[in-house]
Amino acid sequence: MNHILKHVSYPAGTAGAIATPRYASVAAQLTAADALNTLRAAASSSATIYVIYVIDSGARLIGTLSLRELVMAPPSAQVATLMRPEPVAVHAEAPAQDAVDLISRHDLLAIPVTDDDRRMLGIVTVDDAMDLDRLHEGKRLAQFGGTALLGNADLSLRSSSFASMFKQRVFWLAILTVFGILTSTFVAHQEEILTEVLILAAFIAPIVDMGGNTGSQSATLVIRAMALGELKLRWRDVWFVIKREIPLALALGVCIAMLEAILAYFSKDVNSDVLLVVGLSMLCCTMLGGIIGGLLPFAARRIGTDPATLSSPMITSIMDLVGVFIYFGFAYAFLGDLLV
Structure with missing residues (x-):
């Protein structure tokens, strides 16, 4: 688990403002067995462990895989060979509604939030997206x-x-x-x-x-x-x-x-x-x-x-x-x- 704490405050209404830094991540060079041990140690402090984010030495997002894929993989298999590269992500300064739309469009449990260098800053979970969407629809209904x-x-x-x-x-x-x-x-x-x-x-x-x-x-x-x-x-x-x-x-x-x-x-x-x-x-x-x-x-x-x-x-x-x-x-x- 590798948390990247946000050192800047993002404006209200942006994806960065609603992101949580409690996400599950592993290094690409780990084996499946080592990755599972890493997840067990940090599972209690993660918002979700069903989606695992693969990062490089610079904390840049390079791929994702599911907990099921990791559990089903041979213990000696390397994470780099199991992950799906170039995952969908949202920029921290993008409108929060963009995160909601992407989660809905790609049927995601969570979406990673990254900076200009694609470093992981946190995630927006589907629960957060649903709460924001309900609030957004309430505002639109009032305006309409x-x-x-x-x-x-x-x-x-x-x-x-x-x-x-x-x-x-x-x-x-x-x-x-x-x-x-x-x-x-x-x-x-x-x-x-x-x-x-x-x-x-x-x-x-x-x-x-x-x-x-x-x-x-x-x-x-x-x-x-x-x-x-x-x-x-x-x-x-x-x-x-x-x-x-x-x-x-x-x-x-x-x-x-x-x-x-x-x-x-x-x-x-x-x-x-x-x-x-x-x-x-x-x-x-x-x-x-x-x-x-x-x-x-x-x-x-x-x-x-x-x-x-x-x-x-x-x-x-x-x-x-x-x-x-x-x-x-x-x-x-x-x-x-x-x-x-």
Whole structure:
């Protein structure tokens, strides 16, 4: 067992800050029998001995092997011949979430934490990763629900003060209120066409809601992919999302628009011009919702904000405003002659 104590303090939120120096290590030149004796002597002070790290004379990580492999090996076999070289590791100054992602991606019991020279500083165990992931998901859930300011800590129902909860929650509610007023003001100015074609009012809610719902779906998928490291802030990934989302949003839009038109025809007995307005509006809102929802997380990353802060209510409010413009635009285009 060879512990390398950290002589520097790593910033909170880094892999080095959550690493423990209590790990099992052996030298590459040892035999399997000697390595087992070394592990027995130090097992009580190790966080885990199921993963054994092989280091050289300079304490640099050169390989790993499992306790099972060591026990099953011939006693005279050299550790250097048993180990798996170039193991997955995380830099001490990397975000702690990188350690969590790597443990999940490679199904590891622990991940070694190294410095610039690949010297072992400690390990992050799967238990530590699970605790951090639960905390991280809790923060993202709070932000996605619109209960955290940009860059501020998430809220705790038990420990947050009244003032903190009020300040952080009122911020998002105020933003949503502004969008709501803009939307309602625009709709109020459409009194003339609504008076002539009253049935149009019945379709405002389902049309604008569909854009928000589709946008929330897309944003959730992109945020999840970002959290797993599948997407990063680069044009290649932005273009990938666009290429995937456009045909998918088009297919969803066509399907939902046809369903809306069919249900409208049988439930409200509206004429073909109104059905055309409703169908085209539903198609466009669904498509735009999917595309905007897929791109907004990239915009958040670009300005240095957690993508989860683009909450579902925020996307819905944006699409409410865009949706009424689309809906009444088609209404005037196909039904404007009724106003003459």
